[in-house]
Amino acid sequence: MGNWWYRNIVEPGKLPLFLALTAFIVSFVVIRVITRMIKAGKGPFRNVTPGGLHIHHVVPGVLLTVGGGFGAVASGDHGLGAYLSAVIFGAGAGLVLDEFALILHLHDVYWTEQGRKSVEVVVVTAAMVLLLLSGFLPFGVNDLSDTEQQDRLAVALNVALNFLVALLALTKGKLRMAVIGVLVPPVALFGAVRLARPESPWARRFYRHRPRARATARVRADRHDARWTAVRRKLGDWVGGFS
Template identity: 70%
Template sequence: MGDWLQRNIVEPGKLPLLLALTALVLTFLITRVITRLIRAGKGPFGNISSAGGVHIHHVVPGVVLTVAGGFGAVASGRHGFGANAFAVVFGIGAGLVLDEFALILHLDDVYWTEAGRKSVEAVVLTAALVGLLLVGFSPFGVNDMSQDELQDRGSVLSTVVVNFLFSLAVLSKGKAQMAVFSVFIPFLGLVGLVRLARPDSPWARRFYRRRPRARARALLRAYRHDRRWIGPRRAVGDWLGGKTTAELARSAESAESAERK
């Protein structure tokens, strides 16, 4: 099966990457289904606790699987059954870890809070970047270079440095997601570079401090952007990760108010 996929579906050497990505996405989706069932008190699942009553988050087995899969993949090389098997183990571990990315970031159990949405964003961002690698994109625009240019170390180095600086500038403008994607699609870096910075970004604090018009335009654009996208982002977050505790409380209050009327 693996050889058939290697010959007909993916480029040589990329089957482990495809398996790892598939395992990551499926693990995240299955984990979210299980945690939502536990939260609702449905099904045979429950939280795992040690003998001392300590709640064991699934990031713990995730770290173990990620380490095992990573070292196993390095030891087995990029080809063969071993590489594919360890890629699946790594993907499962990465899915468990990223599902609790917000816990690691905040060092607090924020799974069902607004801050916990960062875990969903981390999984989506990781899956998108790995997908770009699978379809042939290379970091910093190296995939757009000809064979002659690739053999010229100076051309490769200058391309990487320029595109890296573009990504860094976009990041300083407070556009983290665009900066990450511009690593693989340099044109996005150019777009982010010419657009206004977020008003709370290092770029705005440095260059808009004595430019009140630019600062006002940045505030207005950020407000319009956030107002336009907050609804769709919340809907996607609810669908993938489940509603936050605050949202459920508001829904319950609204239902009670409607019943009283």
């Protein structure tokens, strides 16, 4: 365990990222517990409403994120300042993304169906940071040799190719595969070669005069949603506290 910690966290300078991720998860969990208690009318916590104005926790989250971000830029990669800034930034990001749906809809949808987007965004963000901590680098350029790293053209072509594959998966309606595929290219490639979802831009453009492809896409999408939507909903209910 000690060797893994030094090899993957301390030695490559990933400790600030690890601290930020830890603070991000902790702040999300803590604020979800507090909001559940407020909703249930339990405990000492209440909504902050000075002068009748409801202050959502995205507000202190933005302040912490801005402060932690500027602090990290000013502190560099190492030292107590960098570590403290990472914790502040992670805690602020957790508060902000917990109300991502409110920012998206510009309306308090925290406990509604639309509010589930906040939980999904938090889970995807945490997963991506975990991948970075595990050794993945964006666009799959971490496997290049020393000679290949010196060849900027090869690196640029590799980045561009993986970006296009992720973009193709996105146009086919595979949002999660596209996002994860930025860090793990095979995931985006799998989404790119699969049949597009019927409501995706790709399907509207290329399946318009292909009724058989549209029908097959609809059957596959319905089958996939029937299999996984209930699972995602239960997970979201458990994490987000939806009733």
